[in-house]
Amino acid sequence: MVIKGGEVIFNTVHLPESWKLSTYVANGGYAALRKILSEKTSAETIIAEVKKSALRGRGGAGFPTGLKWSFMPRHFDGDKYLVCNSDEGEPGTFKDRDIMQLNPHALIEGMAIAAYTLGTRRGYNYIHGEIWETYERMEAAVEEAKAAGFLGDNICGTDFSFHLFNHHGYGAYICGEETALLESIEGKKGQPRFKPPFPASFGLYGKPTTINNTETFASIPYIIREGGQKFLELGKPNNGGTKLFSVSGHVNRPGNFEVPMGTPFAELLEMAGGIRDGHTFKACIPGGSSTPVLPAEIMMQCTMDYDSIAKAGSALGAGSVIIMDETVCMVKALERLSYFYFEESCGQCTPCREGTGWLYRVIHRIEHGQGRPEDLDLLSDVAHNIGGRTICGLGDAAAMPVQAMLKHYRHEFEHHIEHGKCMV
Known part of the structure; x- marks a missing residue:
């Protein structure tokens, strides 16, 4: 598999043992954390720099990171938490695994900067349950950072303390949804919560919590070290970096x-x-x-x-x-996708629990030569009645691929129904 390096996150992946603390520090690592601690940079200044960068959440939603950080209550008597969503479980996704494998200290430094900014003393990195080697790599990196004084009490000789814990999930796709992830960390069944309240006010253990994706946190050191404007200029307006x-x-x-x-x-x-x-x-x-x-x-x-x-x-x-x-049968492709969402539904919401089953069974029927002309309208109706009617976005995630396949490749489904076989 190819890894193409870049300027922000994969800038050291070509080096031997890129995951080691010594390699990271030799290439500017932890300079951003040292800078804000030595200069006692205000939270407002850091958030303003992140906003200027136009960094948007890299986990899927694309929500502006600086704006999200501004939601964390500034003056709160009690614990606040920071959480990294490394529960990378969607088919086709494998970037966060490589960040943690090849440049784990970028993630750790990014979380430490965020913790300083948001006033949190404790953080969790929730790692997908099927990547055990990655979990071990992160555990080793956290220990390195602790030993060097970049995690723990009195970081870099200051009064700032931040303790980071890796939490190994069990492979459930639903735990990639941020509130299901919080439930899982708390030791409960991983099911999404109703929102509002949002995690910024009622998150982990009922306390204010900020949750970002692995890649989002790993981008932060560059922004603080080089400036939000430079990060913005790497990309384009509203899409920085x-x-x-x-x-x-x-x-x-x-x-x-x-x-x-x-x-x-x-x-x-x-x-x-x-x-x-x-x-x-x-x-x-x-x-x-x-x-x-x-x-x-x-x-x-x-x-x-x-x-x-x-x-x-x-x-x-x-x-x-x-x-x-051109060799791909879109009916077969959709059958595989619909089966995934049917299997991974947590079952909490009726439209998703029942609807994903209907989608899979109808598409399976079409793929195996038993489709009926009315099945295409049935698929459209079921998908329409799932979307926007569930607690979390998994229902939409199951419905949107069906709607798009029927929009662009309806003729392949019609051929399957009429001839009982694929047209490609």
């Missing part, structure tokens, strides 16, 4: 690529070696399995940023780019 894109599927060189926000999709595809030899580009899922598929001709006109992909009718999501060539 670089972004990690996990490219998989029918390409010659799948992997993780750190590129500036706003990079043309055609350039990213070229970095990944292009479509495998002798085949043609058919479609792309641009942000992970929950985002709507886009035909090749639309995707080739896009740039890789939140606004361009949204304008095209999909979402950048976590930057998980799934490439499909």
Whole structure:
């Protein structure tokens, strides 16, 4: 698998033992944390710099990070918490794993800076349950940071203290939803909470909590070290910095690529070696399995940023780019996706619990030559009645791929129903 380095997060991945503290420090690591502690930089100044950077949440929603940090109560008598969502479980996503494997101290420093800014003394990094080696790598990195005085009590000889704990999940996709993640850390069944109240006011153990994605935190040291304006200029307005894109599927060189926000999709595809030899580009899922598929001709006109992909009718999501060539049967592809969401539904909400089952069974029926003409309208109705009617976004995540497949590739479903077999 290819790893393409960039200026912000993967800037040291080409070096031997890039995950070691010594390598990180030799390349400017922890300079940002030292700077704000020695200069006693105010929380307002740091948040303003993060806002200037136009850093948006890298976990999928794309919410402005500086604005999110400003929601944390400044004057609160009691504990406040910081949480990193490293529960990377959606099909097509594998960037956060590589951040923790190859540059874990960027994440640790980013969380320490956030903790200082938000006034939290305790943080948790919730790691997906199926990546045990990554968990061990993070545990070793936390111990290194503690021994060097970058975590724990009186960090860098100041009165700032921050204790970071890695929490290993059990592989449930639903725990990637931020409030289900909090429930899991508390030792409860991982199910989403009603919102409001939001985590900023009622989060972990009922206390104010800020939750960000792995890549989001790992971008913070660069912003504080080099300035929000420089980070912004790496990308484009409203889409600052670089972004990690996990490219998989029918390409010659799948992997993780750190590129500036706003990079043309055609350039990213070229970095990944292009479509495998002798085949043609058919479609792309641009942000992970929950985002709507886009035909090749639309995707080739896009740039890789939140606004361009949204304008095209999909979402950048976590930057998980799934490439499909002309050999892919879209009915079969959707059957696999719908099965995933059916299996991973926590069952709390009736529209999702029942609706994902209906979607999978109807698509499975079509794929196996038993489809009926009315099934396509049935799929549309079920998807419509799931979207926006659940506590969390998993229901929408199950419905949107169905709606997009029917919009762009309805003829393949009709062929399956009429002829009982695939047209590709």
